[in-house]
Amino acid sequence: MSAAAPRPVRTRFAPSPTGLPHVGNFRNALYSWLLARRHGGQFLFRLEDTDRERYDPASEQALKDALAWFGLDYDEGPGVGGPHAPYEQSRRLASYRTVAEQLIASGHAYRCFCTRERIQAVREARQKANIHPHGYDRHCRGLTHAEAAHLLDSGAPSVVRFAVPSEGDTLLQDAVRGRISYPNRELDDHVLLKSDGFPTYHLAHMVDDRTMEISHVIRSEEWLPSTPRHVLQHQALGWEPPIYVHPGLILGRDPQSGKTAKLSKRHGAVHMGEYRAQGYLPDALANFVALLGWSPGGDREIMSRAEMVSLFSLEGINSSPSVFDSDKLNWMNGVYVRALSETDLLDNALPFLAEAGLTAADPGPEERRYVTQVLRLEQERLKTLSAAAPATAFFFGELPEYEEAAVRKRLQTPGAAAALDAVRVCLNEAADWSVSGIENAVRTAADTLGVKPADVIHPTRVAATGRTAGPGLFETLEALGRERVLHRLRHARATWCRVSGAQ
């Protein structure tokens, strides 16, 4: 508890637009957002588009879409602007160059003219011979200013490298791991400015974090090994580093081998858009993902955004890696689906029903009422919204799709034909088409036949829905409507019960 310097909390999400937004990155974005909101600070969005080779313009939009869908609003960033605009690194090149020059002038960095071929050969040789550090051999570090200037003037391509001290240890402070000591001899002189004039991550992120007054850098564990470089850079510049926070990685499980590894495509969905497309609710995903590496302490699991904000703290972040368990995500999403209000359920599920061709994309009031009724009936068994389509399909159209096993089990069986005939008569004569009216009719049918209600209910369900599982039968029939039910009973009787109906 450093009571001394109460710095305003400013965090950022700074992805590189090089592909589809990954759920692992978004966990860190969530933590950053939560921390900022918890302390009334600011959360910024910054594009680290310094890699011209891998830059993908579509990725930028996908990132913004994912941020919006996930509910992470940002106070400053591309599009919304802010006091430190622009928020795209490709448009802040001058500031990186200035810092690089400053570092060269103070002797903390130097120009390197080595070819990639030489560098690669050197790396391999040193690694093989186990000479520390294993990377670049600092060949150009010995160049005099005059030599470097001469080479530069001659037009030879060059990069700027940071001059890492060859001895001693670098100490870094991590909010979740405590003090970490790293031997400098393991660190080679990394590149700050590439030959195309663009900065590397090592330079760019720290310059921006500094000028944008970022207080906490929350990023995955994979950055831990290069953090000493960042600390060294800060020291060279006389800057105070931000508070580093490195939560453990999110791992996936390979379905083939059962082994765990960094979450990737082979472990199912990993991109934010996929979760959306599969019908996960953003609040459920956020709740689940937050718990992968963080806990409010105690038994709390289901938490609203507001609760998460008020409960969030760095102390609750875990340093060990965690495995993404999609079974638990499904359960949690189900909890959120069940909690949905009637209108939210409709709004969220409608796109999936429309896409499946079950409803219009923008249905009128009459259809909306029916779809709502149907969704409420299936609500408690939906794990995802995408499941709403197959779950409610039988509520639409003349006839359902009859499942083979269901037909065999409940219709092609002794007594089924008689049961269907009896319910059809009773339902046809039912005074009012309400849940209780329908229940009376069905029970009356069973009484007349002298069988248990279940013996009538099961065949009726299959005849009316094509399946053995589903919402309560009486509610289902009520929603379906008398005409459609009678038609389906007649059809099922004629189609499936012919053989056994004789006896």
Added chain:
RNA sequence: GGGGCGUUAGUGAAGCGGUUAUCACGUCACCCUUUCAAGGUGAAGGCCACGGGUUCGAAUCCCGUACGCCCUACCA
């Protein structure tokens, strides 16, 4: 190969020197019930990775070992 980080039931977590090691998911059983789901009750599942310390006492503190993961680019 080198370095860093990590290690509590199958999974996610709680625990911060004294508990029969807690909760959730999953699994199984039973209850509820017209089916499924939901809900309820209960069970199985841990030598708290292993080995040494420190201590009256260790899952909790220290050291070592093993294993796992990450990094080791003019990518982030």
